[in-house]
Amino acid sequence: MNILSLLRVPPDYCKNCNTKLYFYAFKVFYIGSYYLGYQRQPHSLAIENFLENAFIGEHLICCFKLHGYRSVSRTDAGVNALGNVFVIGTNHEPVLEKINSKLPKNGSIIVWAKLPIQKEMQLKPVKYKIYQYFYPHKVYNSTKLKLIDFIGTYDFTPFIKKDKKAIQNNICTLYSFTVESTPTGLLFQIVGDHFGWEQIRRMLGFLVNKKLAEAEILPVLQKQTKYNAIPLPGYFLTLHHIELPVDREWAIANVSFLIKRTMEKNETTLSLIELKNLMMANLLQMLQNY
Numbered sequence: 008m009n010i011l012s013l014l015r016v017p018p019d020y021c022k023n024c025n026t027k028l029y030f031y032a033f034k035v036f037y038i039g040s041y042y043l044g045y046q047r048q049p050h051s052l053a054i055e056n057f058l059e060n061a062f063i064g065e066h067l068i069c070c071f072k073l074h075g076y077r078s079v080s081r082t083d084a085g086v087n088a089l090g091n092v093f094v095i096g097t098n099h100e101p102v103l104e105k106i107n108s109k110l111p112k113n114g115s116i117i118v119w120a121k122l123p124i125q126k127e128m129q130l131k132p133v134k135y136k137i138y139q140y141f142y143p144h145k146v147y148n149s150t151k152l153k154l155i156d157f158i159g160t161y162d163f164t165p166f167i168k169k170d171k172k173a174i175q176n177n178i179c180t181l182y183s184f185t186v187e188s189t190p191t192g193l194l195f196q197i198v199g200d201h202f203g204w205e206q207i208r209r210m211l212g213f214l215v216n217k218k219l220a221e222a223e224i225l226p227v228l229q230k231q232t233k234y235n236a237i238p239l240p241g242y243f244l245t246l247h248h249i250e251l252p253v254d255r256e257w258a259i260a261n262v263s264f265l266i267k268r269t270m271e272k273n274e275t276t277l278s279l280i281e282l283k284n285l286m287m288a289n290l291l292q293m294l295q296n297y
């Protein structure tokens with residue numbers, strides 16, 4: 008079960024714009040610490056507010072609500088994304104470079120890929136999500152970590168912040184959980200079908216507070232031990248990728264402006280993997296200097 012399957016089919020038509028809607032999925036990159044969270048609020052400096060204003064500025068929509076906007080992941084305050092995904096119905100075909108020209112000039116939010124979709128796509132669960140967490144210390148022997156104990160389908164309630172206002176589905180499947188040493192710290196990678204509120208930061212907070220190698224993960228999951236894990240900070244967490252149930256190619260924006268600014272390179276076309284690596288390298292550089 009995925010939260011997306013609870014949503015209603017979006018509209019075909021905007022009465023306010025008097026136009027038919029064409030649905031697209033978009034991939035968005037952002038540096039979370041620049042903004043007041045992801046989820047839009049009236050007159051807020053949240054990432055969604057900047058996205059909505061850029062789409063309105065390009066006359067693609069009148070507002071998110073009437074155009075069937077759905078975010079696939081609402082990341083917490085401070086959390087970054089290389090490939091968060093949102094879906095919306097636009098009045099005409101969107102041009103990514105034009106949308107990006109309406110977003111902050113420092114490149115801290117970039118809509119970098121688009122894919123035309125059937126609007127019903129919104130109702131299908133995503134295949135998996137990949138998160139990365141950069142832990143900027145080298146004090147632990149990462150080879151002793153029992154990360155494998157997190158893998159599988161469990162009730163992750165001991166590691167999920169309670170939300171009294173929402174129905175939470177805390178049964179999650181983790182497909183992999185790995186760590187690699189970098190010159191400046193540890194880089195964790197977690198792949199799962201979905202994640203609860205603060206789940207990754209609380210799992211890692213548990214490991215760190217228990218001195219990593221001594222942490223007994225399985226008893227907490229199997230016995231549902233009440234454990235008030237302190238979450239690690241959000242600004243080292245990145246939503247790296249969301250795999251949608253589609254197998255068509257995404258159209259990628261020309262982000263040469265970003266390369267010129269940050270890497271002083273002359274290439275104007277990049278493959279998807281090169282682009283992601285570049286974004287990740289920039290992001291890690293920023294995080295290390297945070």
Ligand SMILES: [Zn+2]
Pocket residue numbers: 021022023024025068069070073074
């Ligand atoms: Zn409209």
